[in-house]
Amino acid sequence: MAGTIHEGPEFGIGDFVLLHDVTLEAFMDNLKLRYEKNRLYTYIGEVVVSVNPYKPVDIYNKNYVDEYKGREIYERPPHIFALADSAYTTMKRKSRDTCIVISGESGSGKTEASKIIMRYIAAVTNVGGQKEVERVKDVLIKSNVILEAVWKCQNKQE
Ligand SMILES: Nc1ncnc2c1ncn2[C@@H]1O[C@H](COP(=O)(O)OP(=O)(O)OP(=O)(O)O)[C@@H](O)[C@H]1O
Numbered sequence: 001m002a003g004t005i006h007e008g009p010e011f012g013i014g015d016f017v018l019l020h021d022v023t024l025e026a027f028m029d030n031l032k033l034r035y036e037k038n039r040l041y042t043y044i045g046e047v048v049v050s051v052n053p054y055k056p057v058d059i060y061n062k063n064y065v066d067e068y069k070g071r072e073i074y075e076r077p078p079h080i081f082a083l084a085d086s087a088y089t090t091m092k093r094k095s096r097d098t099c100i101v102i103s104g105e106s107g108s109g110k111t112e113a114s115k116i117i118m119r120y121i122a123a124v125t126n127v128g129g130q131k132e133v134e135r136v137k138d139v140l141i142k143s144n145v146i147l148e149a150v151w152k153c154q155n156k157q158e
Contacts, residue, residue, distance in 0.1 A: 052109040
């Protein structure tokens with residue numbers, strides 16, 4: 001839960017870099033343990049591994065936004081907001097475009113993740129910038145449908 005700076009051992013390992021046994025079994029066991037404790041996110045350094053819960057989860061509300069806003073990535077338990085905040089802060093600090101690469105198999109939650117990130121950025125942006133973030137979010141969501149259709153057509157032809 002947001003608000004807890006350090007997670008106890010009951011939540012498994014929050015960063016796979018700290019895993020003792022680098023085996024698929026140990027990796028999956030840790031993911032499973034964390035998921036059972038409602039921890040959808042686990043780091044591998046600066047990469048965020050996300051498990052799709054396939055059910056509504058109350059971990060994206062304003063309290064969570066406030067907990068992650070302006071924090072360093074390791075100050076709070078692993079969360080997609082930490083990644084979004086880090087990318088956003090870096091973009092502002094360096095005045096350079098930045099990107100977050102989201103990958104995973106079909107249905108793994110990529111579209112949801114991009115919406116969650118955009119919503120977070122809209123929430124932490126000043127009022128003047130919020131409209132633009134909303135516009136980009138809408139373009140992103142609409143373009144996703146087209147991209148998906150093209151991708152499915154291509155795969156049918158193969
Ligand atoms: N963080 C989440 N919380 C709750 N449900 C989620 C979350 N992420 C994904 N889901 C559920 O999983 C479904 C599939 O997710 P999504 O559409 O984002 O997958 P995708 O990776 O974009 O799939 P595709 O590649 O086929 O477009 C969503 O409709 C939603 O029901």
